[in-house]
Amino acid sequence: MNLTAAGILWRIALGNVWRNRMKSLIVGFILFLGTGIIVFGNALVDAVDDGMTRSVTQSVSGHLQIYSDDAKDKLALFGDQFAGMPDIGNIPDFHGLAEVVRKVPNVKAVIPMGIDFALGFQGNEIDRWLQRLRAAVRAGDEPMIAQRRDEVRAVVERVFNELKGAAALVAAGGEYAEDMKAAERAASPEFWAAFDQDRLGNLEFLENRIAPLEQTLGDVGLMFLGTDLASFEKNFDRFELVEGSRVPEGQRGFIFNHGFYEEVMKHRVARDLDKIKRRMEEGYTFEADAEIRSWRDQMAGQYRRVLFQLDRQAGERIRDGLRTLLGQASGELPDLLQSFLKVDDATFAARYAWFYENVAPHIQLYAAQIGDTIPLQAYTKAGYSKSINVKVYGTYKFKGLEKSDVGKMFNLVDMVTFRDLYGLMTPERRAEVAAIRERAGLKDVKREDAEAALFGGTAAVETTAQATGFDEFGGDGGAKVERSQADQKFEPTEIERGVALNAAVTLTDPTKLVETRAAIQDALKAAGLKMRVVDWKEAAGMMGDLVTVARTVLWVIVVIMLLVALVIINNSMVIATMERVKEIGTMRAVGAQRSFIAALFLAETTVLGLLSGGFGALCAAGGIMLWGKIGLPAQNAFMTFLFSGPRLYPTITFSHLFAAVMLIMFFALISTLYPAVLAARILPRVAMAEEG
Amino acid sequence: MRVLKLALSLALGASFVCTGARAQAPAAPSAPAPASEAALPPPGPLDAAGMQALLTIIDDRQRNIGDYKALATIDQREKDKNDTAFETVFYRRDGSDQFLILFLKPKTEAGKGYLRIEKNLWMYDPATGKWERRTERERIGGTNSRSDDFDPIYLARDFTAAYVGSEKLGTFGVHHMKLTAKPGAKVADPILEVWADQATGNILKQQGFALSGRLLRTAYYPTWEKIFSESKNASVYYPRVIQIFDEVEKENRTTVKIDKVDLRPLEKNIFTKAWLESKSR
Numbered sequence: 001m002n003l004t005a006a007g008i009l010w011r012i013a014l015g016n017v018w019r020n021r022m023k024s025l026i027v028g029f030i031l032f033l034g035t036g037i038i039v040f041g042n043a044l045v046d047a048v049d050d051g052m053t054r055s056v057t058q059s060v061s062g063h064l065q066i067y068s069d070d071a072k073d074k075l076a077l078f079g080d081q082f083a084g085m086p087d088i089g090n091i092p093d094f095h096g097l098a099e100v101v102r103k104v105p106n107v108k109a110v111i112p113m114g115i116d117f118a119l120g121f122q123g124n125e126i127d128r129w130l131q132r133l134r135a136a137v138r139a140g141d142e143p144m145i146a147q148r149r150d151e152v153r154a155v156v157e158r159v160f161n162e163l164k165g166a167a168a169l170v171a172a173g174g175e176y177a178e179d180m181k182a183a184e185r186a187a188s189p190e191f192w193a194a195f196d197q198d199r200l201g202n203l204e205f206l207e208n209r210i211a212p213l214e215q216t217l218g219d220v221g222l223m224f225l226g227t228d229l230a231s232f233e234k235n236f237d238r239f240e241l242v243e244g245s246r247v248p249e250g251q252r253g254f255i256f257n258h259g260f261y262e263e264v265m266k267h268r269v270a271r272d273l274d275k276i277k278r279r280m281e282e283g284y285t286f287e288a289d290a291e292i293r294s295w296r297d298q299m300a301g302q303y304r305r306v307l308f309q310l311d312r313q314a315g316e317r318i319r320d321g322l323r324t325l326l327g328q329a330s331g332e333l334p335d336l337l338q339s340f341l342k343v344d345d346a347t348f349a350a351r352y353a354w355f356y357e358n359v360a361p362h363i364q365l366y367a368a369q370i371g372d373t374i375p376l377q378a379y380t381k382a383g384y385s386k387s388i389n390v391k392v393y394g395t396y397k398f399k400g401l402e403k404s405d406v407g408k409m410f411n412l413v414d415m416v417t418f419r420d421l422y423g424l425m426t427p428e429r430r431a432e433v434a435a436i437r438e439r440a441g442l443k444d445v446k447r448e449d450a451e452a453a454l455f456g457g458t459a460a461v462e463t464t465a466q467a468t469g470f471d472e473f474g475g476d477g478g479a480k481v482e483r484s485q486a487d488q489k490f491e492p493t494e495i496e497r498g499v500a501l502n503a504a505v506t507l508t509d510p511t512k513l514v515e516t517r518a519a520i521q522d523a524l525k526a527a528g529l530k531m532r533v534v535d536w537k538e539a540a541g542m543m544g545d546l547v548t549v550a551r552t553v554l555w556v557i558v559v560i561m562l563l564v565a566l567v568i569i570n571n572s573m574v575i576a577t578m579e580r581v582k583e584i585g586t587m588r589a590v591g592a593q594r595s596f597i598a599a600l601f602l603a604e605t606t607v608l609g610l611l612s613g614g615f616g617a618l619c620a621a622g623g624i625m626l627w628g629k630i631g632l633p634a635q636n637a638f639m640t641f642l643f644s645g646p647r648l649y650p651t652i653t654f655s656h657l658f659a660a661v662m663l664i665m666f667f668a669l670i671s672t673l674y675p676a677v678l679a680a681r682i683l684p685r686v687a688m689a690e691e692g
Numbered sequence: 693m694r695v696l697k698l699a700l701s702l703a704l705g706a707s708f709v710c711t712g713a714r715a716q717a718p719a720a721p722s723a724p725a726p727a728s729e730a731a732l733p734p735p736g737p738l739d740a741a742g743m744q745a746l747l748t749i750i751d752d753r754q755r756n757i758g759d760y761k762a763l764a765t766i767d768q769r770e771k772d773k774n775d776t777a778f779e780t781v782f783y784r785r786d787g788s789d790q791f792l793i794l795f796l797k798p799k800t801e802a803g804k805g806y807l808r809i810e811k812n813l814w815m816y817d818p819a820t821g822k823w824e825r826r827t828e829r830e831r832i833g834g835t836n837s838r839s840d841d842f843d844p845i846y847l848a849r850d851f852t853a854a855y856v857g858s859e860k861l862g863t864f865g866v867h868h869m870k871l872t873a874k875p876g877a878k879v880a881d882p883i884l885e886v887w888a889d890q891a892t893g894n895i896l897k898q899q900g901f902a903l904s905g906r907l908l909r910t911a912y913y914p915t916w917e918k919i920f921s922e923s924k925n926a927s928v929y930y931p932r933v934i935q936i937f938d939e940v941e942k943e944n945r946t947t948v949k950i951d952k953v954d955l956r957p958l959e960k961n962i963f964t965k966a967w968l969e970s971k972s973r
Contacts, residue, residue, distance in 0.1 A: 072772070087772065123825050131823070134965075175876075200966045207823075207965075208809045216825055375820035383768065383776035384801060385834050387817040425774045432798040436777040440765035440949050445912075447937050447945065454914040454935065455862025455896065462892045464927075465917040470763055470952045472781040472796060473971075 009596065013603035017611075023576045027605075028612035030565045031664050035616030036623075037561060038660035041554040043624050043650045048550060051644035056543065057536045058238040059398040060225070060410065062111065062504030063513055064520065065539035066097065069530040075502060076541025077115070078406055085115055086541075090424070091531070094500040100527045101505060106516045108508045109235045112500035113227050114418050115410070118376040120220040120367070125308035126211040128364065129155050130203060137199045145199070153192050154312035156206065159213055160187035162304070162334060182209040214308060220264060220367065222376065225410040226418020228495045229255070235506050238401065244370040244394020250492045252388075252417045254374065258395040259408030265367045269306055269341065270360060272299035273352055276343070286344045296343055303337040306363055314362035321358050325351075368392050376413075380423025390417055400645035405637040406543065415495045424499060505533075546642070562663075566671040573601070573675035581682055589684035601676035602669060609668040613661040620660075624652045735865055735890040738855050743869055747848035749893055754844040754930065758923030759958040760784040762930065763951045764842065768835040771943030778833050782842045783958055790963035791843040793832065794971060803972025806832065808839055809963060811878060816965070818972030823965060828880040836909060836936045836946035838880055850877035851884065858890070861897055865890040881908065892916070894929065899939075907939045921955050928955065 017024045057063050060077055067075045073086030091097050091112075098110040123131070129152050136144040160183040166176065185191055186206060195202050229247050233239045247253030256265065263271065272295055279292050286293055310318060315333055322336040323329065331339075343351050368374045370392050377387040390413065401407025413421075445453055507516055513535060521533045537544035577584070584597055631647030634640040642648075732749065733742040766778045779797035784790070791808040795801040803818035806826070815824045832838060847853075851871035859868045866887040873882045881900030888895050894916040900908045912935040918927035930950055938944035961967050 127825060134823075200964065204809070204964055207814075208812045211825075212811055375817070375822045377817070377820075379834055381774065383770065383774040383834070384798075385817075386800075387820045387822070389820045429798060429800070430774075433775060433777045436765060436779050436797055437767060440767070440777075440779075440951060442765060442767045442777075442947050442949055444767075444769065445935050445945075445947070447942070450912055450935060450937065451862055451897075454912050455864055458863060459915075461864065461889055461894055461896060461914065462916045462918065462929075463932075465919045465953065467919050467955050468952050469954045469956060470761075472761075472763060472794075 005596070009600055009603055010607075013600055013607050016600070016604050017607050020576055020580075023572050024608055027569050027572050027668075028608050030568055031609055031612035031668055032616035032619075034558075034561060034565050034667070035613040035660045035664045036620040038558055038663060039617050039620035039652070039656050040624065041558060042656050042659065043620075043652055044648075045551045045554050046653075046656070047648050047650035048642050051648060052543070052546070052642050053536065055238075055398075055401055055404070055406070055641050055644040056540050057506075057510070058236055059401060059407065060236070060504070061536040061539045062109075062235070062506040063510050063536055064505040064507070064517055064533055065502055065536070066101065066110075066505065066520070066524070066531050066533050067091065067502040069532050071532070074541070075532075075534060075539050077539050078409065078541055078543045085117065088501055090114075090422075091500045091503060094498065094503065095496040096527075097503060097524070097529055097531065098496060100523050100529065101503070101520055104516065104519045104523050106508050106512050107520070108506045109231060109504075111228055111231045111235055111504045111506075112415055112496065113225060113504055114415075114422060114499075114501035115223065115225050116378055116418065116421055118222045118224060118378040118421065120222055120374065120376070124211060124214045124216045125305060126155060126159065126214050127207070127216075129308075130207050130211060134203055137203065149192070149195060151311045152206065153187075154310075154315065155308050156183070156186045156210060158307055158315075158334075159183055159210060161332075162307075163213065165334070179209075179213055183213065186210050214304065222260075222411055223409060224254075224376075224413045224418070226413050226415050226422070228415055229253070229412060232412065235504075236398075238398035240397055240399050242395045242397050244392070247393045247414060250489050252390055252414050252488055252490070253393045254376070254390045254417075255393055255412040256368075256395045257408050257411050258397040259402055260411060261366065261395045263408070267305065267309075267360075267363055267365050267367075268302050269299055270355070270363075270365055272296075272302070273355060276348065277352055280348065286348070296341070300338050300341040303334065303341055306337055306359060307334055309363040311362070318359060318362065321354075325354060370394055376417075376421060378421040380421065382423045382425040382429055384423070386421055386423050388417055388420055401641060403634070403637055403646065404641035406641045415498070415500070416490045419498050422499065422501070502539075543641075558663075562667045566667055569605075569668060569671040570674060573605075573672055574678065577601075577675045577679045580679070584679050584682045585684050588682060594680040597682070598676040598680040601672055601679055605668050605672040606665065609665045610661070613664040613668075616664075617657040617660050621652045621657060624650050628652070732890075732893045733867075736858050738867055738869075740853070743853040743855060743867075744848055746867065746888060746893060747851070747853060747869075747871075750888065750895060751844070751846050751848050753893075753918075754928065755786040756784070756921050756924050756928045756955060757787060758921060758955060760786065760928065761954040761956075761958060762842075765947075765949045765951065766833060766835050766837055767947040767949075768833075769943075769945050771941065776833075776835070778835075780833075783962055784843055785958065785963060788963075791839060792963055792968065793839070793842060794968065795833065801833065804833070805968045805971070806830070806839060807963065807965065807968055808843065813839060814965065816968050818969075821969075828878060836938045836944060837934070837948050840880055841911070841934055841936070841948055845879055847871060847884075847886070850874055850879050856885070859887070861887050864896060866896060909939050910937045911935065917950075917953075919953055919955065923955070928953075 056077075065075055065077070068089030068091060071087065071089040073088060075088050076086050079085060094112045098112070101107055101110045129148070133145070133148040133152050136148050163176075163180055163183045182205075186209070191202070230249065233241075233246070241255075242258040244255075247255065262274070266274070276292055276295055276299070279289070279295075284292050286296065307315075310333075319331075319333045319336060322333075322340055323331060326336060326339055328336065328339075340351060340355075373389050373391050375387050375389055377385055380386045396412065398407045505520065507513060517533050517535060521531075524531045524533070537548075587597065588594075628649045628651055631649045632643070633647050634643045634645070639648075640646060733746050738746065761781065761783050764780050764782060766780060768776045777798075778795055778801055780793055780795050782791070782793040784792075789808070789810055792805060794805040795803065803816075805816050807814045807816065813826045813828065813830060815826045815830065816822075817824075828839065830838065832841075851873055854870045854872070856868040856870050859866050866889055868885065868887050871884040871886060873879050882903045883901035883905070885899045885901070886895050887897040895913055897913070898911045900911075902908055913931040913933070914935070915932040916929050917932050918929045920926075921928045930953060931948075932950055934946075934948040936946040936948070938946075959967070
């Protein structure tokens with residue numbers, strides 16, 4: 001086809017598009033819509049991809065992660081599909097690995113890591129007072145003993161008064177009567193007058209008879225990430241200290257995740273008040289929302305958690321304050337606290353403020369305060385439990401991820417403490433276990449044949465033994481254990497010299513991730529280190545798969561939509577072809593070749609596709625630019641993580657527009673092929689016959 | 693039963709006054725023949741009274757009127773984990789419901805312990821110097837053993853029995869009974885099934901179930917030893933070996949072996965936090 005013919009073709013095509021306006025409008029609208037959706041979808045997924053990349057790489061994973069090639073499971077920083085922590089083996093000598101990786105070009109930092117889980121035991125409010133008194137007695141600090149003894153006495157008196165309130169139960173006898181008797185004794189002046197004569201004995205009486213009268217709080221599970229804290233802060237931009245201070249160099253220390261600290265470690269009543277406040281800020285009211293009323297009722301039932309934490313003076317002050325606030329001339333603290341906590345729409349704001357101003361300073365607002373030393377207990381790799389005292393230095397957050405569950409997941413601890421809690425099985429320990437077994441002559445019995453092995457013979461099940469006195473402390477059985485010291489220091493070089501479970505690698509130029517990954521893998525192999533190097537998406541486990549899933553879902557939707565469009569366009573064109581038989585026949589009669597007719601149809605679709613697709617892409621671009629200014633709000637914690645903040649701000653690029661128009665053009669032309677072939681087959685005489 | 697416990701406590705208290713701590717005890721005043729010496733029910737199906745009688749015998753056999761001390765080894769094998777073993781000593785003062793287990797080996801575990809006083813089970817870790825309140829279901833040292841493996845629960849007092857059948861366990865004829873915890877009873881498993889040897893009355897197999905009916909663990913007691921207690925004026929029974937199988941984590945199993953038993957009076961203040969703390973300071 002020469003240039004003249006091409007010119008004629010495009011002119012006719014443009015004319016036909018205009019002449020067949022109705023058909024062009026239908027097909028054009030479909031192409032317009034399709035292009036818009038592709039542009040929107042692609043920009044959205046790219047924005048989520050980018051958000052998640054930032055959430056993960058700037059908070060925990062870095063750009064690459066390295067872990068043992070002998071790992072049983074794949075690394076999943078945020079847990080695997082079974083919501084557990086995978087077994088990823090360990091890097092026995094982190095320093096050796098880091099030395100190799102740091103030499104690879106584009107590597108900015110290599111940070112040791114390990115994730116583990118510890119338990120924190122809470123006891124109950126009375127247990128806490130008694131622990132404080134026991135610590136003072138242990139230390140022999142007389143002024144402190146006197147002060148804490150009076151505090152405990154005030155709490156015990158409250159327990160007694162509370163129990164008196166359950167007079168009907170006490171009258172029924174049984175355990176209540178015994179409890180009442182114990183509480184009466186503990187609250188009596190005689191008990192306290194004689195307390196100092198046998199402090200430890202009296203403490204045990206209080207611990208075993210009085211403390212159980214209050215409900216015990218559940219254990220707290222703490223997930224922690226052991227790392228080089230200074231390097232972590234330096235290399236993960238999202239890290240921000242919220243309260244307290246950094247852990248000094250060479251010092252053991254613990255930093256709570258601020259979200260976790262507020263939602264788990266905070267006093268139950270304060271937490272409930274915060275939760276109600278957040279709900280009310282979302283527009284809910286006590287009058288209209290049953291859930292908020294239910295929270296309020298549960299909170300009022302927790303008044304003893306406040307009552308038993310107040311010392312005598314604070315209790316009297318709050319009692320007087322509540323009498324004024326509630327307009328009650330009399331009334332005792334337990335009743336006043338319950339009335340106070342029965343908030344409604346009219347009273348909530350004022351009481352919330354009153355609580356934080358007048359009550360919070362006198363209670364233990366967090367189960368562990370900043371500056372406290374807390375015991376962390378974990379099950380070590382060696383199989384034994386290990387407890388360590390560690391000082392809490394502060395709280396931190398990942399900027400922008402405050403509301404995301406993933407952003408609240410990890411508390412931080414220094415690498416040396418982590419290693420102690422992780423506790424690998426050493427040859428010495430293995431030998432010790434073997435010696436214990438050998439001495440006891442233990443036989444391993446398997447489940448499958450236990451009954452046959454144990455009861456299949458005729459051996460007597462009952463024998464007579466002789467009492468054998470023994471001294472359990474005669475040998476080395478009385479070995480003394482070193483007390484874990486929270487202020488124990490270590491050489492900063494120790495952080496690197498030892499085991500890590502995985503290593504995070506940050507890059508100077510993240511766009512060269514693929515090449516750098518390959519270079520690191522090669523360097524490790526050359527150094528004889530059997531390690532896996534994975535990118536952040538793989539390291540994030542299920543989280544990393546989400547973007548791939550989101551993108552796949554989008555493309556499935558787009559392809560389905562395009563297939564529908566293909567059918568509609570095809571039908572429209574076929575119908576239009578049938579309506580244009582005479583016109584096509586005439587063209588054929590005046591010498592138009594079949595190829596010209598087919599090209600004409602394709603040209604018409606191209607014109608329509610470019611106009612509609614282009615217009616659709618521009619409209620979508622405008623929409624995204626507007627959306628990018630306003631931001632799409634994250635509706636829940638998970639979306640906050642995906643969006644890398646409270647709102648998603650998508651951006652548009654030329655590639656989004658170009659790809660969408662090209663794709664829509666491709667589908668439009670495919671759907672025009674059949675009508676074009678049909679039209680090309682029309683013979684001039686058919687058109688004439690129609691004329692006739 | 694509470695009256696009995698009170699009587700036992702008084703008797704025990706009296707023995708302390710007379711003997712003093714760790715004395716090479718003159719025996720406590722002879723007690724009347726205990727329930728453990730009563731005749732066993734005959735083989736074959738048992739009615740309610742027969743089961744109650746059998747459970748009372750079992751309960752009584754395992755208790756001493758005086759003190760009780762035993763050296764025990766706990767061996768734990770778990771799927772995908774290192775095997776662990778502990779050498780422990782446990783102390784009981786049955787009359788006042790007191791129990792203490794102290795870990796002796798390995799070195800890293802020495803000084804850890806559990807102390808039970810009435811309804812309180814405390815765990816102590818000398819590494820932190822902290823006492824933690826634990827529950828009856830606590831896995832001792834993270835193994836499948838629990839405090840009731842060392843300090844038997846009261847089957848007759850805390851459970852209602854139903855007879856399942858007269859069965860064979862290996863070559864032994866056994867009474868198979870299903871025990872359901874009475875309301876308010878503080879026990880680790882709300883439902884138990886026990887297989888008691890018809891010839892000797894000893895429990896050979898015990899399974900613990902959750903309230904939902906889910907099987908949690910199976911324990912076998914292949915050998916029982918009896919040792920004469922002067923204070924009780926009768927034998928005290930203890931399982932020489934307990935094989936425990938975790939029914940949730942099927943690969944996990946624990947063996948408890950009691951190597952030595954000593955029935956001499958213990959120090960008076962042994963069941964205190966101060967005593968346990970003193971063992972690791």
